[in-house]
Amino acid sequence: MTRPTLHLLALVLLLAACGGSQPTSTASIPEIGPEALESRILEAGRPAVVNIWASWCIPCRSEAPLLAQAYTAYADRIDFIGVAVQDRSPTAAGFIEEFAIPYENYLDENASVRAAMGGTGVPITYFISSDGTIVRTHIGVIDEQQLALQLDELVARS
């Protein structure tokens, strides 16, 4: 093995060692089920975005900052609710802290919310009108353009 190769290998190992494990937090996340979530949305009387995510889900990391940004822009018109599925409270709370997610989040370990609302996998984003109707389900990572479009639609409907 040549010296440059060894140096490169050493550098890779060094950088790999810099990678931390999944962040955790002692904060607890309240649990929620489909009925409680529906009540929560109907009581608020506003359109809502429900994002199904998990701390172990790599694609969820790419949309978390975008959703946080959308919340900042639309918080006065739309409710944002995150639901961590098939997750544990410490790692889910760590994810929330890592991305400084400003909206409310719940834990749904057995993914009953997702089963009730429809869809498989994570992430999933539901756009819900103020009367509780799911007007759009986006399965997979949502990009900025689609998120902005669907939020615009929700606002126009309300």
Next chain:
Amino acid sequence: MEFTLLWAVLTAAALGRLAIWRTKPPPETGDILVGSATTGLVVGRLAAMIGDGVNPLTNPADIIIIRAGVDTGFATLAALLMLARLSRLDGKLLDQAAPVALAALAGWHGGCLWRSTCLGAASDLPWAYPQAGSSIDRHPVELYAALLFIGGAWLVRHPIRSPGVAAGLALSLAAAIRLSTQPLRPSLTGGPVGWYVAGLFAGLVWAGFSTRSRPGERSEGDPDPAAGAVPDLDPSAARFDDSLGDGQTEPGPSPGT
């Protein structure tokens, strides 16, 4: 953007195949284009991972999860740099790749039909239409972009003045099309306008550099700028005659073959 990479690849492959049939480039041309595109994809994915706080070294398997995001700015930059390196800035090869790349972008944008993601800002124009379940008519902005990319590909389908000019103009066209359609896209951040402006000027600089640095260099069959006309491509014309050695040309296959 949630367009289909498959459409882009299929369009590029079809157009690339057509270009190869018509102009007989060196055999490594396909490798160069695929290598550049792959490099762009990998670098764009790595940039997105780092941006998302995912260490690529500790999570190497995540690199292949393309759906988790690709940073298109870094992807484009990396693809162009790799194309420049592999092609050794061969203006003729870059010119040949230019319409194929623009056509691929047209396919990429047109792929929005596949995923119902063509719509942008609200509009009352007669051709605007709503998304399913909505009453708000919207601009089919990604179809506009696709049509503009097709027009751009048509414009640079022939070499212009000297080798490399068409490629530079193609880069500028791509950036200008994205820039001009951006206001019709719903957005939270305004979009990557900086990348588009940079691409627009980089393409113009490259085109100007190509014109000035090689004013008299034209390959056989290229248009004569003094004549002011662009001749039709002859399927039997060999633009990459250098690769065939000693100025010999090899006739292309007939349309029937």
